[in-house]
Amino acid sequence: MSALTFLTLLPLVGAVLIAVLPPRQSGLARALGLGFMLSVLLCSVVLALNYDRAVGGIQFSERHEWIPSLGIQYFLGVDSLSILLLLLTAIVTPFALMAAGPSAAKVNVLLVLLLQAALIGSFTALNFIHWFLFYELSLVPAFFLVRSAGGKPAAVAAFRFFVYTLLGGLAMLIAFLAIQLATGSFDLVHLAKLGRSGALEALLITRFGALGIGSCGIGLLVFCGIFLGLAVKVPVVPFHTWLPDAYSEAPSPVSMLLTGLMSKMGVYGLLRLLLPLFPARMQELATPLLWLALITIIFSAVAALAQTDIKRLLAYSSVNHLGYCLLGIFAFAAAPGGLPNDRAAAMDGVLLQIFNHGITASALFCFVAFIERRSGGLRGLADFGGLRAPAPVLAGLMGIAIFSSLGLPGLNGFVGEFLIFKGTFGLVWWGAMFAAIGLFVTAVFLLNLIQKVFTGPLPARWEKFPDMTAAEILTVAPAIALIFVLGIFPQVLIALINKPVFLP
């Protein structure tokens, strides 16, 4: 058994152990779950350290025949992009469990471990079906976790989340069936080779040219199918309508997982499936795609400005930050002839943004969880004010996370966005120009959040608002430390992501 199979199975073993625990042993389940998650973290770090950066490419790969008649293999391996996401998964999952604190029931710990296994599986898979298996299976624990908030709104939100994502997944699956029929392969590495040389589209036309949808129609159709699936997952406006409800109705620790990890599956899919397979098609469609990214950035920022509920505000803010990832990816694809420096900046920026947004956004939802715990579930902007006085530590630490999200230099959020803007400006100047509007609005709504919650007159009922406990400080300490470390020494990550396999 290779290291990666072991890493995927580890949380599953934890889930099985928790399942056979006697009922009402939530404390033990949490301890056990945390133990398994920390082991995953340890293993991921060891894996990252053992990844030979000088060689690059795909390492630790493992390949077995699975369903030969359909070209499906059990094929996994990691490159720097996968390692980045594995590390993020390994960090955010225990963070979310700790944020839930004693409120996490046994079954929820189990579901989080299942979700972690699905995430690890999808970030290491190199055969489409193998990837799809984990991508879809992650929905089941996520569905129950979102519902675990109880009440009808959460049930409705979970339902929409599940059905929308599955609808997108189906479009993607059908598109990949066409690819398989044309090329005989689901192997992402092989398909990336075909994609780079342009042979993929040629094969699609040979296979399906007779359908009468025009010689280039089939390529476009397949591209759109895959894009639709990922666009729902990321999400790209206008496919985002499931998101605000899901993020705000889910318990806050679950929102941490949704925004920190599950949204990254979509961005990962863009980088792993779409960009390597259809580089020419993406270049051709770059202008509409860039506009979609810009609409995502600006619309979500403006929508966040209009929110009165902290979680909905953060949900739109999350869409906004992932919009910068889209911008960087599409700009990268738009100008294959651009300066290598600019392209590298855009792509490095995207990868840093993936990681940093994962840390920062989950930290923000973690603070919301702490606030909700004290306010009895209240989370309207208008419900609070002046909390800085009774809870200075909370105000300070959450302020750090907000400023990181806002992109203050010296904190981690800045680096990724800066590189994306730098690269995009060199490649597609107008993209960077318009996206800057979003940057401005982001600053406004995040500052507004600080102002409404932490400054101003303190309502009488919050005079005894308790400050953070030692356990809570301990929970967020690693995230806050990462915000500073990655802000000041981003080269730690940049060294890792230096040469992902898909870069031509």
Add this chain to the structure above:
Amino acid sequence: MILNATFLSAFLGAALVLLLPERFARASRWIALLAAMAGFGFALKAFAGYDQSAGAPHFQYATQIPWVRALGISFFTQADGISLVLMVLTGITAIAGVLFSWNVTQRPRAFFAFFLTIIGGVYGVFQSFDLFLLFVFYEIVIVPKYFLIAAWGSTNREYGAMKLTVFSVAGSALVLLVLAATYAVSGGQSFDLMVLTTLAFPASFQAWAFPVLFLGFAVLAGIWPFHVWAPTGHVAAPTAVSMLLAGVVMKLGSYSALRVAMTLFPQGLDQWRMVVAVLATISILYGALVALAQKDLKFVVGYSSVNHMGFVLLGLVTLNTVGLSGAVLQMFSHGIIGGLLFAVVGRMIYDRTHTRDIATLGTMELSKALPFAAFTFTVASVASMGLPGFSGFISEFTILTGTWKSFPILLIPAGIGVVVTVAFTLRALQRSFFAPQESGPPDRSTHHEDFEPITFPERLGACLLILATLGVGLYPKVLLDPIVRSFDSPLMHQLIREVASK
């Protein structure tokens, strides 16, 4: 022969059960279990012993004994991968069915005798290669269904039983008509399928014989618009019978459509292929949409059978190896998953709550009161939606691949059907098992404290079915290899229309 041992053990079990003295009536379930396990054991042994090496014959375990020489009727049984896969399915469903009928106290001897008769008939159909013999077994299945539903059923049982029987008998009448005509046209020499398929029937004959014969079988497979017996029949039937109906009896229709109608009349098939594909797609969509509107949980599962069998029929008429093998895999997969869904709804839930109304079930906090039932239904729903990791994904995915090759345009309605399937399954799961409790603390005195806990046989049956769908989902090669191999046989040669592609 080992194949014949499958149905013989079932018939023997039925006879033994009937011979039991009245005071040992309760022991009939043990006999039924043993008979079911014996049948499954023989089926499994035959499956494991099926020689898949390159030169091995496609049909193995042949037994041919002349029966009515004058008419060319013989007792002729043999099996290829398709037969064996479906016989294994029959074995699993039989065992699970007995386990979920462990609580039958009303006339158990008659119940289990009828039950085992159906099982024996089903085994028989899957191995008969003489059309007369096949038809005999086919009829053996139909009669006991009526009594099982009418005597042990629930909700509108006389109506459900009668409707189901009328449709089944009408279907058989069409089948009989065409079989007789075929016999006459072929010169009255033989009922041997292997011989008949080598004859070229005149095109004008095939043009009407194919649709009539195919329809006769497809009625049993629940094709739209002749599906109407399925939901009412499934709902009225006792749990084990719903499991059998959805699990294997509907497969008799699709299996015979493939084995007899399609192989006998390839030219007729060509003419009517598009019509069947459209009807199958309508079944997919219609089954899903109607299921979305149901208030009774068992009707949801009943219509989901129509939806899933639509995929089988669509896969059959793709006429390429991928789509056809997907169709056979879907027969297996739906047999397991459909059986599991009916087991939860009929036995675990209805026998305890005495209601299947989704809204009423929603007030009972079933996820807390009957956690094992909720767990099983969740797994079955996830599998039924076609999520990867379960057998339903791999079979529907294979069928969709075949559809891409043959009818790309039908992918759109079929894809919508898949999405609606997800929606109705999730809706049913959510509303009946995990409904949010709006009004204060639940009234514990009337609800879940007094449900009888899930018994051991139920757990065993559920685990058996879950393992089957999960095992095939994770390692479909074990079934796909023998199935794909079977489409190489001379019997199927005229069927595969694949354009030679690289």
